[in-house]
Structure formats: C-alpha cells, structure tokens
Amino acid sequence: MAAPRVAVVGAGVIGLSTALCIMETFPSCSLTVLSDQFSPNTTSDVAAGMLIPHTYPGTPIPVQKEWFKETFTYLFAISNSAEASEAGIHLVSGWQVFKNTPKEELPFWSDIVLGFRPMSEAELQKFPQHRFGQAFTTLKCDCPPYLLWLEKRLKATGIQMYTRKVVDLWDLQSEYNIIVNCAGIGAHQLVGDEKLFPVRGQVLKVHAPWVKNFIRDGDGLTYIYPGIHKVTLGGTREKENWNLSPDPGSTKDIFDRCCSLEPSLRRAQDIEVKVGLRPSRQCVRVQKELLSQGGVKLPVVHNYGHGAGGFSVHRGTAKEAARLVGECIAILQGSSSRAKL
C-alpha cells in the first residue's frame, strides 16, 4: 500500500500539534492540514495559552493528569532550549487566589506544575478580598508564536497546508484515506456534535510589561496572564453564546476586575479586545470512528472538545490521536494486504 494519505482538519493548537505527532510517529505518512483559518485567526490565537488545566467532568482524572503531564514535560523541554523564544514558550510564576477556600485544596495537577504551595499571609495581603491562595510556576504558550513554530516544524517534514473550509468529511474521501477531525468548535457543524457547545470568552491584550507574575481568581473568571509582548486580561464564560464581536460592556468589566487584582494595570496601553469560542464538551472527544456510506468506509480520528483547557492537554491528546491514527493505518494496511490475496 502507498503511504497513507492523512488529512488533518483544523489548524489551531490541536490540529497542528496532532499533525506534528502523526508525522513524528509515522514519518512515511502523506499528511495535509486543511483549515478555514490559520494563525493568527484561530481560537487558539485568542487564548492566553496558560498551562493550568481545566477539569472535564466526563474524562477520568488519571487520563487528564496524564495528558497534562505529557504536555507540560514536552513544553518544559522546549522552554529550556534555544528555541524557547521562537516557540513562544516561557515559564511564568504567580498566584491563584480564592475569595472562599476551595473544597479541593490540592488540584490534581499540583504536583506537575513547579513549586506548588499555599500562599503565605504576607503574599495574601496583596489581595485583601481573597482569603486563600496557591503559588506556583507554570508554562505559557504564546500565540501566534507557538502556532507559527508548529507550522514551521510541520513544513520541514514536507506536509502541505491549505486554506479550505471543509463542510462534510465525506468530501475528503476521494483524496484521503484517514481524516483527523481537529475542527474545534467547527465540529458542531462538521460532524453534527450536539454535545459540543461554545463558551464565549472575551479577553483584552494589553501592553503592561512591568507585570511579570500571573494572577488568577480561583473562580476562573478573572485572570492576568503576562505573555511575551502583551498581558492577557480575562475574561468571560458565556455558554451557548456564538457571538464573535467584542462587547464594550464586557471590556470595561474585565478591565475593572483585573485592575482590582492588580491596580497598576490602570496604566496599561494599547488595549486590544479579542473574542474566542471555547469548544466545550463534558469530555474531550479523542476517538476513532469508522464512517460508512454506500459500502465505502472512511476512518476518522476525532480530537476536539477541549473547551477551556486546550493548551494544557494539547500534546497529550495529540499523542493519543496519533496512536489512534496508527490503528487506522494498521487496519488499512491489513485490509489492503487482504485485498491482494
């Protein structure tokens, strides 16, 4: 059988990292990335890219932990290398503060991030409205740099990337043997997944280079994440809201909430407002599916529904998706040899 022709649909962090994992594991694949959007216009580009996991109610915790650990280890090595600045990966320390003590004092990821510990009384004094806090060091993936770095590495392996809006996976059947669906929120329409819903997030990206530490309210709604050039201020979490236009009322509200955590932000400049739709689901769909239509089979590997936690688990889910692609390849090669008999 000739090299399997694989199409990855989606060029956000999930699509690109999945494509890269596939090429690393199966270098003889002929891989193409198809997406209606590329960086800087993907959902990933809006996100801050902080490695602080979101907990999926429908995915077993040990699985989520393994995905996070895999991702953290991968990025940790890059952050420590000469490529760190090009890849946009950097360490950042800070605090997660709670107005009320959380019922779970130790999140499942506390032993994966660095130096996790409760905040001291002296540290909490900086946050008079908060009674409890956690200090730790984690990683941040700045976009567009990280996506552009992934694209560069992919192109070096010889893959092709095309701007194309895929409306039906079957449209790809004539050109490709295996489809990898990393369409994010697009999967709602592409594969008709009713369990996938947007959680609209609005953020501000501001110039405030003196802010070197992250601050996150444990409620997940208010956060300050310093990136390479800009600080991301967030945010909102609006379920079932598909609106991609910035809302001025939210802008003011986000700014005020962040300034109350970090007053010096009042002096922030060059405020840009961005909106993204988190592709949310009870559990991340990393799953193999064999589509069938009129006697024709089409293997599909799904890797979407990462909601608020895409960056935190991207490498882990990419590796799992690549493994599933391997299973599809094996089946194709098996049936191809049977066909020769």
Next chain:
Amino acid sequence: MRVAVIGAGVIGLSTALCIHQQYHSLVPSLQLEVYADRYTPHTTSDGAAGLWQPYLSDHGNLQETLWNKETFDHLLGHLGSPAAREMGLFLLSGYNLFTQPVPDPSWKNIVLGFRHLTPKELELFPGYSYGWFNTALMLECRTYLPWLTNRLTQRGVKFFHKKVESFQEMFAQGVDVVINCTGVRAGELQPDPELQPGRGQVIKVLAPWVKHFIITHDIESGIYKSPYVIPGSEFTVLGGIYQHGNWSEENSAQDHKTIWESCCRLLPALQKAKIVEEWSGLRPARPWVRLERETVRHGHSQAEVIHNYGHGGFGITIHWGCAMAAARLFGSILQEKRQVSPPLPRL
C-alpha cells in the same frame, strides 16, 4: 538653615526627600539644595538593574538588615498605589542558584514566599544543585530617580549641576549641613581607604519572554562574579562582573564575552536576544555602609556633615532605610542647634 546634599544617585535623592518630608514643616527656614556632577540617567544607580536583594550574608551587620527591611516594606506599601508605575516599581519573582547547600539568608522573611527549589526546578539549571525561589521588588532607577527629582522639585528643592571640590567650599557658601551621598567618589572629598570601586559591567538585551530573575552564585568567587539575568520593564539585564579596585568605566570586550557566554549557558534562549546597550559602573564598595555624623571645624564655628555612602551593590535595596537613618541624624543636629523648638524672640 541651608542643607546641601552632594550626590544625585538613589542615595542622594532619597535622603533629600526623606529630610524634606520630615523637617520642612518643623523648620520653616529649611533650604535644601542638591549638588552633583552627574544626574540621571548618568549615575551609578541608573545602570543597576534595580532588583531588591541584599548580599547573601549580612556578616552580623544587623543594622543593615533592618535598613533593607525598612526599604522593602516601604516599597511594598507603595505597590498598590498609582505612584508605583511612576516610581518604576513592580514585583518580580525568581531564582537564586548555588552549587552546594547554603544557609538561608537574613532576608528570607523580608521577601515574599521564600522557599527552596524543588528537584524538578533544578532541572532547569544544570550545574546548580541547590537554590531559592522568592518574590521580590524591582525599582528601576531610570524611572525612580526622575520621580524623586519631581517630588523634590515640587517641594522647592533646588538642583545644581556642579562638582563640589570640598566640604569647605559648601560651608564657605553658607551651607550649615552637608549630606555626603557621593558614592564611589566620596574619597575625593575625604580620603577613605575602606571605600573601593566594585566594577561591574552589564549587557542590556531585548528578551521579553524572561519573566524571572536568575542569580547564580559561586561561593568561592564572591558576589556578582557569577552570571545573573534580571528582566526589567523594557530590557533584560545580563551581568556577572565584580572587579574590586578597578576604576575603569569603559566596557571591556573580555567582560562582554564572559557575561554573554555564561548567561547564554544559563538560559539558552538568550542566544536569540538582541543586544541593545552595554554599560559599566562602579559599585561604591565598603565593608559596611558609612552612615554617621561628623562635626567639621569651619573657621571659628562648627559645621556638620552626614555621611551616607558605601552601599556597594545593594544601594537600591537599602536606600530608604539609610535615608531615614540620615534624616534621624539630621534631626539630632537640629535638636542640638535648637532649631526645632519654638523660635526665640529676636532682641
């Protein structure tokens, strides 16, 4: 009452402000002047990265530890205020790295969140087997000194751009008290064999992805002779040079190479950083800070000098505590001259 502050680095300007804040309403005749041959951005303070961090050991000098704490607490108190930005003040976390275990520093409870590094964190720094993490403060003098200057100007303090050749020169002009904040060149006004330059060189780069300070230590070599990386609000400062007794303010190619190679080894991503500036300066090194009064004969009368110099590589770290101490010394001078009691009626 004419008071002349000589020196306009962080020590001179903060001492001037402290004195004016405390005494201008008590001493209506107080006239404060600043004399310096170098002003921001050309002072030693301007070249420093601005990180609040004392040396590793206070050598039993509890007084200096207290002054360091006073400074940290004073600055921390300003963090949430609108002035913080105008002062060039912000929080910064980071790492101190060692090749062997060391005792905890005197300042462990002054900074925020002091702790030892975990094995996983040490993986980031091959060659170092022990370390600390804490959150401290940055005070960038290129912003702080202009802020101090503005506060002083608003208060009517006058500035003179001139090199003062002697204390006598000031007294002859009618100055009553001289505050000597002349830093590394204090010896030109009064010989001081204890005061030596601790020459440093730094490379300023654009590396905005660096969000932590990283200070390595080589216990045998001594302070600041091991690479350090300190991210500021615009540039990241790379350093690691301390040459005792070297008066040269010229950048050395050898030192550039030392700094660049050792910092890139520490943080490989720095290889891609763009170099923006190089600078050399002379830390005013002394076994301990000279902060004391001296009564000087001037003709038939006595004049007062308050010395406040010799802050080595920790001037920013200790400045406010010293300014307060100098202000207290000034207060005792006023007491003696009975300047603070109600004025006697003129006969």
